[in-house]
Amino acid sequence: ETGVTQTPRHLVMGMTNKKSLKCEQHLGHNAMYWYKQSAKKPLELMFVYNFKEQTENNSVPSRFSPECPNSSHLFLHLHTLQPEDSALYLCASSQAPGRTTQETQYFGPGTRLLVL
């Protein structure tokens, strides 16, 4: 699979577990994003990384911890989640926007997370 890939595609975890979601982009982009998609809610931006630096934390609880070791990889570390955290977690990437330009974001297939 090319473009933006995510693993695992499905994850079931208990509230005391620790797990990590992985995203990898093969598009040569330098900005990466985590989104949460819940039923009947808009896509919610969680984190933004530009050139490996976190530039946005959209008031996300500390039980979600992102990591961006390089421009091609993005992780979301999960610990002590709640059932309401069950959702589809989408990764996206783009070229870093310029001062006057916006760039298309390309999404991965997502990880369907169920917290029991």
Next chain:
Amino acid sequence: GENVEQHPSTLSVQEGDSAVIKCTYSDSASNYFPWYKQELGKRPQLIIDIRSNVGEKKDQRIAVTLNKTAKHFSLHITETQPEDSAVYFCAASMNTGFQKLVFGTGTRLLVSP
């Protein structure tokens, strides 16, 4: 912050009809408006976008219009086909040094043969 509202939440049309989805945004500084299509179980995919220096953009059966004064933009699909059935999301973004897309709640489009 930016707020994007999208209507309708569901839209059913007959094959060959046109479909229109409307979005409004709150922040006049927003200058980029993409539309994404998400088929069941698949990732959102960009289908068309428009920037604030343009009033209309067309790509085959799909067009987007932008009214900056009224702060609304619309997606128009002509000659709809069953494969157009999906959830469509609008979004708005402004230059803030990084790109922060604010999405609408989505429109489920069903095209019946």
